Amino acid sequence: MSLRNLVVLTGAGISAESGISTFRDQQGLWEKHSIEEVATPEAFARDPEKVLNFYNQRRAQLRQRKIKPNPAHKALASFEKKWLAKGGQFLLISQNVDNLHVRAGSQRLVNMHGQLMSALCPRSGRALPxxxxxxxxxxxxxCxxxxxxxxxxxxxGEVPYHLEACYQxxxxxxxxxxxxxxGQVYPAAGFMQLAQQVGAQTVEINLEKTSDTFEQGYYGPASQEVPRFFKQLLA
Structure with a gap:
């Protein structure tokens, strides 16, 4: 097997077809709230009720029956199982805070931006389902x-989770x-350059091109392009 170690990074685009609003979508949840209002430690200290209500709405969306993993989530979970069985290495790094990768069956998963279905003690760092x-x-x-x-x-303003595992x-x-x-939110936006520095091949799957530096690009709905690409890769 010429390729052995695979790293996959997913963003909001993979969950959009499941009905999850994307971060920068003009029709998305974030349009009605500035970052400073709901997505900083200072916002939580200033107005915890507003911040809690915002994430309560997002958590409630995930509990809706219609919100479920789409074929892209399922294809990644299926590929992971088969790739590991062939002796390969695999890590899925997600910028998303939904639970759709977990529900699809992904195991080698890092949620670098946290999880909606989890609460955190700000002093001890203890997380609770x-x-x-x-x-x-x-x-x-x-406490x-x-x-x-x-x-x-x-x-x-906070440090993403599991960065050491991602870099390794x-x-x-x-x-x-x-x-x-x-490709606009760091540090994940720099992962492609890091991969290229060690000689890895780089591929983008997206609705549209975000960078000219990827060696390959496949553009269209994730639910179509992801299953197609990983089926070919496994073959």
């Missing part, structure tokens, strides 16, 4: 005095595949 709404009545049980739980989301995988990568990401 969380399905329902978070309110100002929900306090941690690990004295108890701390107000916050969404387990990496906000602007990129340093060993033979192939880096970027799916449905704008």
């Amino acid at each position: 969380w399905q329902g709404d978070l309110t100002q009545e929900h306090l941690c049980e690990c 004295d005095p108890p701390q107000l739980l916050r969404p387990d989301i990496v906000w602007f 995988a990129l340093e060993a990568a033979d192939l880096f595949i970027s799916i449905g990401t704008s």
Whole structure:
């Protein structure tokens, strides 16, 4: 097998067809809120109720029956299982905070920006599974005095999760595949350059081209392009 170590990065574009609003979409949830209002530690300190309500709405969306993994999520999970069985290495790095990769069956998964279905103690860093709404009545049980739980989301100005694992995988990568990401949010926006520096092949799968530096590009809906690409790769 000429290719052995694969690293895949996914962004909001892979979940858009499942009905999840994308970060920069003009029709998306973020249009009605500035970053400073709902996506910084300072915003949470200033107006926790507004921030909690914003993420409660996003969490509620994930609980809707119509929101489910699409063929792109399922193709990645299926490919991972088969690729590992062939002796390959695989890491899926997601910028998304939804749970669709997990529900599709992905195992080698890093959620670098956190998870909606999780609450976080801001002092201890302890994360708790969380399905329902978070309110100002929900306090941690690990600190004295108890701390107000916050969404387990990496906000602007904070360090993404599992960066060391991401960089280690990129340093060993033979192939880096970027799916449905704008390439504008760092540090993930720099992953392609890091992969190229170690000699990895680079591929973009997206609705439209975001960069001329990818060696290959496949453009169209993720639910069509992702299954097609990974089926060919496995063959």
